Amino acid sequence: MPGPKGVPRAAIVALLGEGLSDKRIARILHVSPMRVSRTRRELDLPRFERTVTAVEQSWTDRTRPTDVGHLAWAGFWREGVHPVLKHQGTEYSARRLAFRLANGREPEGHVMAGCGWTPCVRPEHVEDQPMRDALRSQFTAIFGDAA
Structure with a gap:
């Protein structure tokens, strides 16, 4: 027809x-x-x-591995700074999801790319506030307050 x-x-x-x-x-x-x-x-x-796809699968679908070991976020960016997954009408922080995948628990405080590369959401590279505090304490214990 x-x-x-x-x-x-x-x-x-x-x-x-x-x-x-x-x-x-x-x-x-x-x-x-x-x-x-x-x-x-x-x-x-x-x-x-x-x-219906699981939120974890949607997260994986929006990541791209790099040749230097990072996992770049290829999805939506809120304000150009925060990687966000929009899944079935709900928005999720891509870094918080990555943290949960790596650690099996919800993060505390802000989750940041500990590797220093902002687009990175590799679960092994993201850190929450307690992890950063622990690293800072270790650094201070090794190098003192002057470092």
Whole structure:
């Protein structure tokens, strides 16, 4: 069945093949969701079923390893400074999630990249306030107050 000029049925079929919802396809192609639904029925495809991914998987999907051992955040940045994961309508601090993955507990205070590279969210590189306090105490014990 032909559609509006410029939007071939094949484009709808291709996006249906990628597993997208009718509404999503309609937004992408600027067509009626009813047209997409009709095409789905004509192809005898099942209704779209929304799958829920765990927040940890969403976090992993937005990270990129670097060649020098860091894990760069490739997701959203709040105010250009804070890496944030938007997952199912909720925002999570990417560093706090990384901390929880590495340590199995919620962090206390601000979580920062202990390696010094701001975009890094590698779980082994993030530190919460008690960890930074302990490192500062150790540094002072070794080098004294003058350092």
